[in-house]
Amino acid sequence: MNQVIALLKNHRSIRKYTQEPISDEILINIIEAAGSAATSNFIQAYSVIRVIDKQNRKKLAELTGNQTWVEESPLFLVFCADLKRAENACLFENKEMASGYTEQFLIATVDVALAAENALVAAESMGLGGVFIGGIRNNPDAVCELLKIPNQVYPVFGMCLGYPDEKPEQKPRLPAQMILHEDYYHENQTDLETYNKTCSKYYQNRSSGSRDDTWTRQISDMVSKPMRPHMKAFLKKKGFDTK
Numbered sequence: 208m209n210q211v212i213a214l215l216k217n218h219r220s221i222r223k224y225t226q227e228p229i230s231d232e233i234l235i236n237i238i239e240a241a242g243s244a245a246t247s248n249f250i251q252a253y254s255v256i257r258v259i260d261k262q263n264r265k266k267l268a269e270l271t272g273n274q275t276w277v278e279e280s281p282l283f284l285v286f287c288a289d290l291k292r293a294e295n296a297c298l299f300e301n302k303e304m305a306s307g308y309t310e311q312f313l314i315a316t317v318d319v320a321l322a323a324e325n326a327l328v329a330a331e332s333m334g335l336g337g338v339f340i341g342g343i344r345n346n347p348d349a350v351c352e353l354l355k356i357p358n359q360v361y362p363v364f365g366m367c368l369g370y371p372d373e374k375p376e377q378k379p380r381l382p383a384q385m386i387l388h389e390d391y392y393h394e395n396q397t398d399l400e401t402y403n404k405t406c407s408k409y410y411q412n413r414s415s416g417s418r419d420d421t422w423t424r425q426i427s428d429m430v431s432k433p434m435r436p437h438m439k440a441f442l443k444k445k446g447f448d449t450k
């Protein structure tokens with residue numbers, strides 16, 4: 208175990224922050240750490256919008272499903288998959304971008320996710336805490352209008368950051384042997400029973416005994432319902448994922 212691994216294994220999402228502001232120096236370090244992530248073919252297909260405007264913060268908190276931390280966190284960043292810069296590179300070279308490929312959509316989405324995780328880890332290494340906000344995709348059209356996000360760019364998730372004013376218990380993750388398969392995919396490698404017991408204990412502790420939940424119950428509830436069915440049409444409208 209070294210310090211980096213210890214930091215990674217100490218992660219928990221933080222949704223309550225002190226009033227202490229985040230300095231510009233720290234912000235730039237976070238963004239530079241994000242931009243240091245590996246990137247598909249050096250494309251760097253991401254942009255990050257820092258939302259300062261109080262009214263817009265309030266509106267974004269509503270649009271993300273009334274997540275108060277979106278309005279209250281000292282720093283709120285919106286991570287966008289961005290192929291607009293690549294399109295501009297084509298214009299610069301008098302070429303036309305062959306846009307709309309699913310592969311480009313994947314490249315940009317993977318790129319921004321890698322950068323964002325780097326950002327959160329960098330922030331955590333400086334004593335900050337944060338949480339991803341996938342709720343930004345609840346109303347992606349309204350978010351794009353509010354933040355003037357053009358075609359070939361889409362908001363993938365937000366991120367609240369600040370100095371922690373809570374220390375939640377860590378959520379127990381899948382054990383390594385349930386994630387790691389040897390040589391080939393093993394369908395029967397899922398000891399859900401044991402993992403359910405671990406998660407159940409976590410929820411019992413966190414709720415002083417009032418929440419009786421398991422991982423399979425939570426996840427099966429989630430994936431047995433339609434999930435943001437507007438996303439397909441939204442992505443097509445923004446110029447992503449059409450071929």
Ligand SMILES: Cc1cc2nc3c(=O)[nH]c(=O)nc-3n(C[C@H](O)[C@H](O)[C@H](O)COP(=O)(O)O)c2cc1C
Pocket residue numbers: 218219220221222274338339340341342343364377378
């Ligand atoms: C892409 C993504 C989107 C997320 N969206 C939200 C969100 O909208 N609101 C929220 O409170 N947490 C959100 N989370 C945080 C997860 O709920 C959290 O990471 C997960 O439950 C594990 O808990 P932990 O991060 O404390 O270990 C999101 C996490 C990811 C990676």
